[in-house]
Amino acid sequence: MAGSGTAHLRPAGEVVLRVEDLFVEFPAGRGRSVHAVSGVSFDVARGETLGIVGESGCGKSTTARALMQLPPPRRGSVRLDGVELTALRGEALRATRRRLQMIFQDPVSALNPRRRVRDIVAEGPRIWGTGADRVDEMLAAVGLDPATAAARRPHEFSGGQCQRVSIARALVLDPEVVICDEPVSALDVSVQAQILTLLERLKERYRLTLVFIAHDLAVVRNVSDRILVMYLGKTCELASGDALVERPAHPYTRALLASVPRGGLGLPPADRLISGEPPSPVTPPSGCRFRTRCPEAGPECAAVEPVMRRIGEDHWVACHRPEVR
Numbered sequence: 001m002a003g004s005g006t007a008h009l010r011p012a013g014e015v016v017l018r019v020e021d022l023f024v025e026f027p028a029g030r031g032r033s034v035h036a037v038s039g040v041s042f043d044v045a046r047g048e049t050l051g052i053v054g055e056s057g058c059g060k061s062t063t064a065r066a067l068m069q070l071p072p073p074r075r076g077s078v079r080l081d082g083v084e085l086t087a088l089r090g091e092a093l094r095a096t097r098r099r100l101q102m103i104f105q106d107p108v109s110a111l112n113p114r115r116r117v118r119d120i121v122a123e124g125p126r127i128w129g130t131g132a133d134r135v136d137e138m139l140a141a142v143g144l145d146p147a148t149a150a151a152r153r154p155h156e157f158s159g160g161q162c163q164r165v166s167i168a169r170a171l172v173l174d175p176e177v178v179i180c181d182e183p184v185s186a187l188d189v190s191v192q193a194q195i196l197t198l199l200e201r202l203k204e205r206y207r208l209t210l211v212f213i214a215h216d217l218a219v220v221r222n223v224s225d226r227i228l229v230m231y232l233g234k235t236c237e238l239a240s241g242d243a244l245v246e247r248p249a250h251p252y253t254r255a256l257l258a259s260v261p262r263g264g265l266g267l268p269p270a271d272r273l274i275s276g277e278p279p280s281p282v283t284p285p286s287g288c289r290f291r292t293r294c295p296e297a298g299p300e301c302a303a304v305e306p307v308m309r310r311i312g313e314d315h316w317v318a319c320h321r322p323e324v325r
């Protein structure tokens, strides 16, 4: 099965979040720009977890913030239940943004140190006039005892407990989509597993849709139904977790898989690692942005930018020379 074009990379099921051709740039001085996100498209189905993976600086957090319109993308479309967020301003944007919540990497700095946990979780309900009756329920749902935890301040908690407070704060407003931006990478490994299990449980209980961002493919694989691989602001590959791990088609995906410690994904030892740093997003390479580090690169890779094309059921790749099995 094959196809091509700016497809929506459709998952099975009802689409709740549709992102099309997203571009985000930052000024880099002397009239130049950081091309942080350059034409990213994906759909997220209601109830699924879409993982986004890629090395540091590839544009994962910028994509996450652009979904929230923080800041709005330079161009492209973000639709939540069909509502175009990039066209909204002021109160209408704020009201819609409530249905999209975010959980951040550093739970301690994400929480106001001067406020008590109950007030932190109750702040959204106070602003929005809804959800105040859910504060204790949410604290209990994330594994904190409302009777003892609510009156304490963030510095009295561990990093893992602070992340639980952040999750309660995000869920109390009953969001449709929760964007988790590296939610466990600042935590000890043993705590990481607890938070991931908690997110899975909460997803089931509250019928959440998750966008789960991490640089660690083993973590993403654990929680995601489908996985989007990003490199230097572009999408390389999108596939179900199984297809991505068992039949990686993009050389960058294969390199990412190879860099996961032996056994982390239950795979044979690494056969191909990439070295060096990615090029600057101020002056990205022509054609395929991965070509300067790609073991498979040929002349066409410098000349023509590969577009996402379908290579299998729920499997898309942007590569002139994919390994298709």
Ligand SMILES: Nc1ncnc2c1ncn2[C@@H]1O[C@H](COP(=O)(O)OP(=O)(O)OP(=O)(O)O)[C@@H](O)[C@H]1O
Pocket: 026, 027, 034, 035, 036, 054, 055, 056, 057, 058, 059, 060, 061, 062, 063, 215, 281
């Ligand atoms: N406010 C900003 N101003 C200028 N450049 C920025 C800004 N925010 C991000 N960038 C740049 O945009 C690119 C993408 O950054 P982003 O944080 O989205 O990547 P990431 O994949 O989330 O990496 P990390 O995991 O390290 O945060 C990087 O080159 C980064 O330096």
